[in-house]
Amino acid sequence: QQPVQSPQAVILREGEDAVINCSSSKALYSVHWYRQKHGEAPVFLMILLKGGEQKGHEKISASFNEKKQQSSLYLTASQLSYSGTYFCGTERGQTSGSRLTFGEGTQLTVNP
Amino acid sequence: EAGVVQSPRYKIIEKKQPVAFWCNPISGHNTLYWYRQNLGQGPELLIRYENEEAVDDSQLPKDRFSAERLKGVDSTLKIQPAELGDSAVYLCASSLFGVSYEQYFGPGTRLTVT
Numbered sequence: 001q002q003p004v005q006s007p008q009a010v011i012l013r014e015g016e017d018a019v020i021n022c023s024s025s026k027a028l029y030s031v032h033w034y035r036q037k038h039g040e041a042p043v044f045l046m047i048l049l050k051g052g053e054q055k056g057h058e059k060i061s062a063s064f065n066e067k068k069q070q071s072s073l074y075l076t077a078s079q080l081s082y083s084g085t086y087f088c089g090t091e092r093g094q095t096s097g098s099r100l101t102f103g104e105g106t107q108l109t110v111n112p
Numbered sequence: 113e114a115g116v117v118q119s120p121r122y123k124i125i126e127k128k129q130p131v132a133f134w135c136n137p138i139s140g141h142n143t144l145y146w147y148r149q150n151l152g153q154g155p156e157l158l159i160r161y162e163n164e165e166a167v168d169d170s171q172l173p174k175d176r177f178s179a180e181r182l183k184g185v186d187s188t189l190k191i192q193p194a195e196l197g198d199s200a201v202y203l204c205a206s207s208l209f210g211v212s213y214e215q216y217f218g219p220g221t222r223l224t225v226t
Contacts, residue, residue, distance in 0.1 A: 002154075030212050041116075041203065041217035042155065049212065087154045096212040099168050102154030 001026055003090045005103035012078050012110045020073040020106045022088030029096055031064050031071040032089040035082075036105075042087060045073075075108070083110045114138070116218035118204050124224045130192035133221045137185070137206030144181055145215060146189050147203040155203055155217075161187065162210065194225045 003024045010018050022031060030049045034042040048064035048071060056062075059079075064071045075082055085107050089100040117136040125131050137144050142163050147155035158177065160168040163184040172179065176195070181187040191198055201222050205215040 032214070034217075041219050044214040044216065047212065047214060089154070091211050096210055098211065099157045099160065099171075100211055100215070102156070104152070105154055 001092075002101055003088055003103040005086075005088055005106050007106060008104070009107040010109070012108070014080060014110055014112055015077055016110075018075045018078060018108060020075075020086050020088075020108070022071045022073070022090070022103055024069045024090050024092070026069065026092045027094065028064075028066070028069050028090050029093050029098070030091040031062075032091070032100060033062055033071075033073050034087045034089065034102075035084045036087065037084040045086075078108075078110045080110050080112065083108055116204055116206055116216055118202075118218035118221055120221055121219060122222050122224075124226065125194055127196055127225050128193040130190065131194055131223060132191075133189045133202050133204075133223075135187045135189070135204030135218060137187070137204070138216055141206035141208050141216075142184065143207045143210055143213075144187050145205040145207075146179060146187070147205065147217075149201045149203055149220070151200075158189070160211070191223075194223075196225050199223055199225045 006021045033045040036042040050066045059076045062073045085105040087105045089102045144161045146158040149155045159172045161181045179189045201220040203220045205217045207213040207215045
């Protein structure tokens with residue numbers, strides 16, 4: 001079952017913050033975040049395993065609320081290079097091994 | 113370190129023709145994935161290999177799609193015969209171990225069926 005991402009699209013000015021959400025109706029083992037620029041391959045950002053951890057990667061961080069089966073990606077002080085489509089991928093179940101199912105993506109545009 | 117290599121990058125064929133895509137994963141990665149990505153959508157898994165074994169092919173349309181991963185390295189995805197609805201980007205990815213590890217994607221093959 002495909003995770004639901006929100007918002008579908010967001011437009012920012014350089015330096016502004018954004019939050020992208022990913023939710024599932026099923027128990028999740030892990031949540032993956034990828035960014036894809038137009039015409040390019042998806043690029044890995046981070047993985048969060050069940051346990052409610054939070055991770056950071058420069059000015060991009062993410063959290064995973066295991067009880068709510070939700071993950072959020074936080075982009076702070078956005079840069080022009082952050083523009084692209086962000087996909088969450090969810091791995092269902094209690095243990096590793098099921099397939100990664102991607103959401104429909106959130107299109108982020110950062111303007112000068 | 114070289115990334116995931118795919119060829120061809122673009123392919124235009126007429127419907128009912130066969131087509132094949134090739135993927136060379138990152139050296140040492142034992143898990144290989146084929147995804148299909150339609151315009152404006154996220155990637156959708158077609159098949160996952162762990163070494164030479166196809167461990168998840170439940171979403172592969174087996175009447176027309178086939179895949180192989182000989183010697184647990186390179187992989188080929190074939191469509192025969194192609195249909196108009198097969199037009200999409202076919203992405204290959206690899207990861208060091210299983211699904212819970214980061215996946216590295218190749219540039220993809222953009223297939224257009226006319």
